[in-house]
Amino acid sequence: MGQLTGGDPSLLRRINSAVVLHALRATDCATLTEITRVTGLSRPTVEGVVEGLIEGGLVVEAAAEDGARRQGRPARRFRFRAEAGHLLGLEIGPHRVAALLSDLDGRVLGAQAKEVDETAPADERLDRLRGAVAELLRRAGVARSSLRAVGVGTPGIVEADGTVRLSTALPQWTGLRLGERLSRSFRCPVLVENDANAAAVAEHWKGAATETDDVVFVLAGLSPGAGSLIGGRLHRGYGGAAGEIGALHLLGREAKPEALLSTTDEPLHPLDEQAVAEVFALAREGDQRARAAVERFIQRLVHDVAALVLALDPELVVIGGWAAGLDGVLEPLRCELARYCLRPPRVALSVLGEAAVATGALRLALDHVEEQLFAVDGTVTARR
Amino acid sequence: MGQLTGGDPSLLRRINSAVVLHALRATDCATLTEITRVTGLSRPTVEGVVEGLIEGGLVVEAAAEDGARRQGRPARRFRFRAEAGHLLGLEIGPHRVAALLSDLDGRVLGAQAKEVDETAPADERLDRLRGAVAELLRRAGVARSSLRAVGVGTPGIVEADGTVRLSTALPQWTGLRLGERLSRSFRCPVLVENDANAAAVAEHWKGAATETDDVVFVLAGLSPGAGSLIGGRLHRGYGGAAGEIGALHLLGREAKPEALLSTTDEPLHPLDEQAVAEVFALAREGDQRARAAVERFIQRLVHDVAALVLALDPELVVIGGWAAGLDGVLEPLRCELARYCLRPPRVALSVLGEAAVATGALRLALDHVEEQLFAVDGTVTARR
Numbered sequence: 104m105g106q107l108t109g110g111d112p113s114l115l116r117r118i119n120s121a122v123v124l125h126a127l128r129a130t131d132c133a134t135l136t137e138i139t140r141v142t143g144l145s146r147p148t149v150e151g152v153v154e155g156l157i158e159g160g161l162v163v164e165a166a167a168e169d170g171a172r173r174q175g176r177p178a179r180r181f182r183f184r185a186e187a188g189h190l191l192g193l194e195i196g197p198h199r200v201a202a203l204l205s206d207l208d209g210r211v212l213g214a215q216a217k218e219v220d221e222t223a224p225a226d227e228r229l230d231r232l233r234g235a236v237a238e239l240l241r242r243a244g245v246a247r248s249s250l251r252a253v254g255v256g257t258p259g260i261v262e263a264d265g266t267v268r269l270s271t272a273l274p275q276w277t278g279l280r281l282g283e284r285l286s287r288s289f290r291c292p293v294l295v296e297n298d299a300n301a302a303a304v305a306e307h308w309k310g311a312a313t314e315t316d317d318v319v320f321v322l323a324g325l326s327p328g329a330g331s332l333i334g335g336r337l338h339r340g341y342g343g344a345a346g347e348i349g350a351l352h353l354l355g356r357e358a359k360p361e362a363l364l365s366t367t368d369e370p371l372h373p374l375d376e377q378a379v380a381e382v383f384a385l386a387r388e389g390d391q392r393a394r395a396a397v398e399r400f401i402q403r404l405v406h407d408v409a410a411l412v413l414a415l416d417p418e419l420v421v422i423g424g425w426a427a428g429l430d431g432v433l434e435p436l437r438c439e440l441a442r443y444c445l446r447p448p449r450v451a452l453s454v455l456g457e458a459a460v461a462t463g464a465l466r467l468a469l470d471h472v473e474e475q476l477f478a479v480d481g482t483v484t485a486r487r
Numbered sequence: 488m489g490q491l492t493g494g495d496p497s498l499l500r501r502i503n504s505a506v507v508l509h510a511l512r513a514t515d516c517a518t519l520t521e522i523t524r525v526t527g528l529s530r531p532t533v534e535g536v537v538e539g540l541i542e543g544g545l546v547v548e549a550a551a552e553d554g555a556r557r558q559g560r561p562a563r564r565f566r567f568r569a570e571a572g573h574l575l576g577l578e579i580g581p582h583r584v585a586a587l588l589s590d591l592d593g594r595v596l597g598a599q600a601k602e603v604d605e606t607a608p609a610d611e612r613l614d615r616l617r618g619a620v621a622e623l624l625r626r627a628g629v630a631r632s633s634l635r636a637v638g639v640g641t642p643g644i645v646e647a648d649g650t651v652r653l654s655t656a657l658p659q660w661t662g663l664r665l666g667e668r669l670s671r672s673f674r675c676p677v678l679v680e681n682d683a684n685a686a687a688v689a690e691h692w693k694g695a696a697t698e699t700d701d702v703v704f705v706l707a708g709l710s711p712g713a714g715s716l717i718g719g720r721l722h723r724g725y726g727g728a729a730g731e732i733g734a735l736h737l738l739g740r741e742a743k744p745e746a747l748l749s750t751t752d753e754p755l756h757p758l759d760e761q762a763v764a765e766v767f768a769l770a771r772e773g774d775q776r777a778r779a780a781v782e783r784f785i786q787r788l789v790h791d792v793a794a795l796v797l798a799l800d801p802e803l804v805v806i807g808g809w810a811a812g813l814d815g816v817l818e819p820l821r822c823e824l825a826r827y828c829l830r831p832p833r834v835a836l837s838v839l840g841e842a843a844v845a846t847g848a849l850r851l852a853l854d855h856v857e858e859q860l861f862a863v864d865g866t867v868t869a870r871r
Contacts, residue, residue: 260829269829317725329798333722340800341701342830348797350827351790406735413732414713414798416724443734445644445653446726 116152119144121477123152124161124183128208132165132182153181160187161476185210188251190472191239191289192465193232195257195281196298197221197272200232201461202239207251207476209469214461215239225275233288252471253293254464255285256301258328260344265295268343271326294467298322299346300337301463302453303330306421308466310454315418319346319411320453323424323432327407331415338415348407383431401432405439412444423453500536503528505861507536508545508567512592516549516566537565544571545860569594572635574856575623575673576849577616579641579665580682581605581656584616585845586623591635591860593853598845599623609659617672636855637677638848639669640685642712644728649679652727655710678851682706683730684721685847686807686837687714692850694838695805703730703792703801704837707808707816711791715799722799732791767815785816789823796828807837 119142126141127133133141139149156162165180185208192203201216215235219228240247259270265282282295296304303312303320312318316335322328329346331338338345385393408420420440422432433450440447455462503526510525511517517525523533540546549564569592576587585600599619603612624631643654649666666679680688687696687704696702700719706712713730715722722729769777792804804824806816817834824831839846 315725331798333717338717338799340830341699341802341832342800344797344828344830345800346798347800347829348794350829351794351797410732410735410794411798413728413735414715414730414795415722416726416729416731418725444728445731445734446724446728448725 116155119148119152120156123149124156125477127156127162127181128183128185130182132180134178134180136178138181157181160184183207188472189245189249190251190465190468191236191253192461192463192468193236193253193255193285194298194301194460194464195228195232195255195273196460197258200228200235201458202232202235203458203461203465204239204243204245205465205469207469207472209465211465212245213239213243214458215242222274225273225279228273229284236288248290250289250291251475252291252468253285253289254301254466254468254471255281255293255295256298256460256464257281257295258298260342260347261295261297262343265293267295292471294464294471296337296464296467297328297330297339297343297346298460299328300330300339301461301467302423302455302459303332303421303463304337304466305455305459305463306423306453307332307335309462310459311421311451312419317416317418318421319408319415319417319419319448320421320423320459321348321404321408321411323404323422327404327424329411331411331417333415346411348411351407351410387431397431401435404432405436408436409440409443412440412448416446417448419449419451421451421453423456423459500539503532503536504540507533508540509861511546511565512567512569514566516564518562518564520562522565541565544568567591572856573629573633574635574849574852575620575637576845576847576852577620577637577639577669578682578685578845578848579612579616579639579657580844581642584612584619585842586616586619587842587845587849588623588627588629589849589853591853591856593849595849596629597623597627598842599626606658609657609663612657613668620672632674634673634675635859636675636852637669637673638685638850638852638855639665639677639679640682640844640848641665641679642682644726644731645679645681646727649677651679676855678848678855680721680848680851681712681714681723681727681730682844683712684714684723685845685851686839686843687716687805687847688721688850689839689843689847690805690807690837691716691719693846694843695835696803699802701800701802702805703795703799703803703832704805704807704843705732705788705792705795707788707806711788711808713795715795715801717799730795732795735791735794771815781815785819788816789820792820793824793827796824796832800830801832803833803835805835805837807840807843 122142122144123138126138135146135149135153138153139146142149153162157164161184162181163184165182185206188207190205190207190209194201198221199216199218202214203211204213205211215238217231217235219231257267257270258272259276260268262268265280267276267279267281270276282293285293299320299322302322303318306312306320307318316332318332320330326349329348331346382393382396386397412420422436430452433452437450440450453459506526506528507522510522519530519533519537522537523530526533537546541548545568546565547568549566569590572591574589574591576589578585582605583600583602586598587595588597589595599622601615601619603615641651641654642656643660644652646652649664651660651663651665654660666677669677683704683706686706687702690696690704691702700716702716704714710733713732715730766777766780770781796804806820814836817836821834824834837843
């Protein structure tokens with residue numbers, strides 16, 4: 104990148120700072136000469152920028168190591184201080200709350216999950232989450248004041264300000280000002296996202312979708328939801344409701360998935376994942392009623408996924424949501440999509456499994472911090 | 488916009504030229520002083536740029552008019568020459584081919600349509616189109632060499648190079664290298680687009696969707712298709728197949744629309760729009776069989792539209808496709824979407840009707856030319 108020779112000096116400093124930080128972050132450590140070469144900035148500019156970054160705590164001089172043994176004074180080396188701040192990725196689900204902690208490079212330093220009853224009121228659910236976060240920070244020896252951003256993934260339609268507009272999965276969740284509530288526990292920005300959206304981001308970051316920018320992630324619960332990346336960017340929809348495909352089965356007045364998957368005349372509880380896992384297990388063992396139930400469920404899922412695929416035309420569909428049992432849906436899905444979609448996408452199973460939502464929330468927190476550190480006039484200069 | 492003071496001089500010239508052209512296009516005509524004030528460029532720079540644009544034929548000195556009566560020498564005034572080039576928007580449909588001609592401001596100068604048999608082979612269909620274009624240019628007195636870009640809307644999945652990957656609506660259309668075929672008739676770029684996509688662009692430009700950037704246009708034929716704008720940009724999908732929702736009804740093995748809408752035991756011909764209009768007319772007159780048929784058809788359409796809405800969450804759904812009869816579907820659609828969608832969109836009828844596809848094709852041609860005239864390093868500086 105060439106050096107700019109005019110314009111607003113504070114903007115220039117920010118640009119040059121972002122460029123140097125990006126160059127440093129891409130290597131273990133580098134000399135001023137190396138930074139000068141990679142960035143195309145002048146030596147005095149690089150020296151000034153590095154000095155400022157050291158003062159801000161984001162860069163540190165690396166220990167001399169082998170260099171001291173060589174003749175003459177070894178060149179000073181500098182590195183990005185990924186430990187200068189920390190990030191949290193949180194999941195608030197029907198059965199559990201989970202937290203992931205990382206440094207500014209997104210390297211995961213620890214994880215903590217707690218079970219929570221699906222009938223738990225909002226206060227109790229948030230208390231469990233706060234407990235998990237406190238334990239995680241204590242175990243990792245990270246001060247709360249070191250947190251730079253917190254991402255949260257949870258079921259429902261989430262407004263831009265972090266309010267849950269609608270959520271049928273969790274008690275007292277609709278209307279909850281979740282972002283504001285959690286902001287009381289953290290002094291850094293809190294970013295709330297729909298759980299399927301967060302999972303889509305996670306699979307794109309380090310899961311089944313690292314090779315594509317056009318992916319639909321299907322959270323194949325009893326009320327399926329989906330998150331979509333278009334051109335690598337999350338597609339939230341005009342009102343944050345994109346991908347809420349679970350309502351489609353209401354239209355045909357057909358049976359709901361909890362009835363479809365039941366092997367008795369009683370429907371399953373919509374959130375009873377263990378009962379679902381048992382039906383899948385029974386089906387694998389050859390139980391006729393369970394096999395028929397799984398067959399009905401797969402037909403329903405195929406229909407919902409086909410609707411998403413026909414509307415969006417992704418390169419890849421990732422199926423996730425239940426830890427076990429879902430691998431059986433891949434082949435039927437592939438077959439049916441190939442029959443009915445004009446251009447069938449690839450279909451893959453989630454790689455991240457139950458870690459997907461918290462991982463995606465962490466990535467969203469990292470995106471936020473990277474925008475602050477590396478952004479030039481709203482444009483992120485680089486994504487790792 | 489401030490003046491740049493360094494860098495590549497030819498890039499600078501292009502930027503300054505785009506800035507001046509944009510300023511001129513936004514007014515009837517302007518003096519050098521006015522251009523200098525609006526653009527923030529220096530007087531000598533503006534003089535040089537305007538000189539270059541006059542040489543290129545894109546700008547002309549306006550006649551003196553009232554100015555001559557004032558004392559002293561009147562200031563010279565300049566205007567954008569919208570007549571310096573022309574654009575075509577073409578529709579190639581099952582029953583007709585249509586062409587729209589405009590100047591570089593997108594002002595429509597003439598239109599020409601010709602009927603074509605739905606069974607006509609590709610060569611015959613293209614001949615009819617060429618005939619319509621030749622008539623239109625002759626009537627408008629516009630030379631073929633004046634054309635700067637041609638947009639085309641047609642049913643099917645269209646590749647980026649203008650090849651029709653798949654089209655079930657038109658004979659011999661699948662696999663046709665449509666862009667290449669039409670390029671033989673024109674010396675300017677030919678841009679081929681799916682018809683529903685083109686219609687979505689048209690309604691956004693000058694139809695029912697001018698107020699929103701997140702819209703789904705449903706071409707509600709017997710095999711419905713859809714085009715979507717997300718954030719004002721066309722969402723084509725990874726393989727150009729986004730919105731091909733017509734295949735969804737195949738999944739439930741339910742009756743196809745042509746059977747749904749039939750009032751006899753025989754299905755309608757999939758492309759027989761007149762028969763469809765008759766069924767709608769009979770239903771309005773109270774015919775019981777026709778009313779039941781329309782009811783079945785609306786249920787089907789609601790389901791397909793709901794799938795699109797749940798997947799994409801647009802602000803607005805525009806229903807178009809048939810010239811008559813569709814107004815009856817709006818209320819049922821609104822009711823059903825309100826019941827089943829978590830955040831129901833507004834629903835409106837197409838404003839452009841059967842002109843939508845050609846109008847959208849024209850807008851795509853205009854976009855292409857604007858990118859050439861006003862683009863700075865791939866960024867369009869302004870959209871009208």
